[in-house]
Amino acid sequence: MLIRPARAEDRPALYEVCLKTGASGQDASGIYDDPLLLGHIYVGPYLALQPDLAFVLDDDGDALGYVLGARDTAEFERECDERWWPTLRRRYADPPPGRSWTPDEQLSHLIHHPPRTDPALLTEYPAHLHIDLLPSAGGAGYGRRLVSHLLDRLRDLSVSGVHLGVAVDNERAIGFYRHLGLQTLREQDDALVLGTSLTS
Numbered sequence: 001m002l003i004r005p006a007r008a009e010d011r012p013a014l015y016e017v018c019l020k021t022g023a024s025g026q027d028a029s030g031i032y033d034d035p036l037l038l039g040h041i042y043v044g045p046y047l048a049l050q051p052d053l054a055f056v057l058d059d060d061g062d063a064l065g066y067v068l069g070a071r072d073t074a075e076f077e078r079e080c081d082e083r084w085w086p087t088l089r090r091r092y093a094d095p096p097p098g099r100s101w102t103p104d105e106q107l108s109h110l111i112h113h114p115p116r117t118d119p120a121l122l123t124e125y126p127a128h129l130h131i132d133l134l135p136s137a138g139g140a141g142y143g144r145r146l147v148s149h150l151l152d153r154l155r156d157l158s159v160s161g162v163h164l165g166v167a168v169d170n171e172r173a174i175g176f177y178r179h180l181g182l183q184t185l186r187e188q189d190d191a192l193v194l195g196t197s198l199t200s
Contacts, residue, residue, distance in 0.1 A: 001142060003149050006054035006066065011047055013063035014056070015039030021132040024170040037092075037107040042130055043068065045084045049076060055149055057133065057142050065133035067146040071159050073117050073128050085111055121185065125161035125195040127154050147180055155198050163195035 006014065015036060022028030022038045032038065046054050046068035053069035070076035094112035095105035117128070129150055133143050154162055164182070166173050168190050182194040 001057055001059045003055050003146060004058050006047060006051060006056045010056055010063055014043050014066050017063060017065060017132050017134055018043045020134055024167050025173060031103050033104050037104060040088055041107060041110055045080050048084060049079050053150060053153060055146060057137055057146060064137040065142065065146060067129060067131040067150045069127060069129040069150050069154065071127050071154060071157055073122055073126055077116060080114065121163060125163040127159045127162040129162055129164050143176060144180060151198060160199050161195055161197045163193055165191045165193055167191055
């Protein structure tokens with residue numbers, strides 16, 4: 001397998017990887033009625049706005065995983081507001097309050113009200129990343145290679161630090177990130193924020 005830059009034509013395959021790993025690393029296909037929603041939130045904006053920090057694990061033409069990043073999270077969130085979310089907001093309605101939402105509606109709400117990263121965190125850890133691997137690519141060191149590939153690129157861009165969020169119930173992912181040297185920066189709701197400096 002090789003790690004290569006993502007291309008525009010990879011989008012359907014990377015959306016599929018996102019869906020197949022969207023339940024804390026497990027297949028989320030049976031959870032969402034719209035199979036594109038997860039990809040629209042967690043893959044699409046990176047391919048559109050930060051394509052130079054999007055990399056694919058390629059097995060003879062098949063995408064088995066990816067790592068995606070943004071060098072400046074605050075700027076990335078602003079660009080999403082201007083260039084990514086508006087089209088999706090016209091497609092997906094913001095669910096009404098006062099009742100329980102379906103899983104699809106919960107994601108639609110995120111499209112209309114995306115979370116904002118605490119500026120205090122971004123002082124030392126301005127970049128962030130997402131990584132997903134299909135089970136068939138797990139356990140062979142490819143996840144470490146993908147993350148290292150992106151971190152090297154961020155260092156080349158003189159980025160001081162990187163962070164990511166992970167669900168507290170995704171113990172396997174937490175162990176993986178800590179094995180790579182990421183430390184817990186804070187706990188919030190049902191997620192941890194992990195990060196590492198890139199300057200030392």
